[in-house]
Amino acid sequence: MGSKTTMEKRGHHVCKVGYLQIRQRIIMPRIKKNNRGELTTLSGNVEVFVYQAKNKVAGPFKSHKLAKEAATELIEKNFKFNKHKKLI
Numbered sequence: 001m002g003s004k005t006t007m008e009k010r011g012h013h014v015c016k017v018g019y020l021q022i023r024q025r026i027i028m029p030r031i032k033k034n035n036r037g038e039l040t041t042l043s044g045n046v047e048v049f050v051y052q053a054k055n056k057v058a059g060p061f062k063s064h065k066l067a068k069e070a071a072t073e074l075i076e077k078n079f080k081f082n083k084h085k086k087l088i
Contacts, residue, residue, distance in 0.1 A: 017071035
């Protein structure tokens with residue numbers, strides 16, 4: 001099996017707020033067989049994240065609107081990602 005692409009790891013690019021990117025990862029619902037051979041449905045979901053370059057800054061959020069609000073707050077605070085600082 002090959003390596004994952006950027007879209008599989010981080011999700012699809014939705015929009016850009018300043019220097020931050022908003023990306024979404026969509027997991028589609030699927031049907032799977034369990035141990036007894038019965039069909040079960042696994043529900044899908046959508047996760048929205050805020051990224052600065054390759055680094056996840058905030059998320060997961062349930063909607064794009066919440067992610068945009070978080071991104072604008074981070075830009076107002078002049079947030080820059082620091083590799084050695086732990087995120088809260």
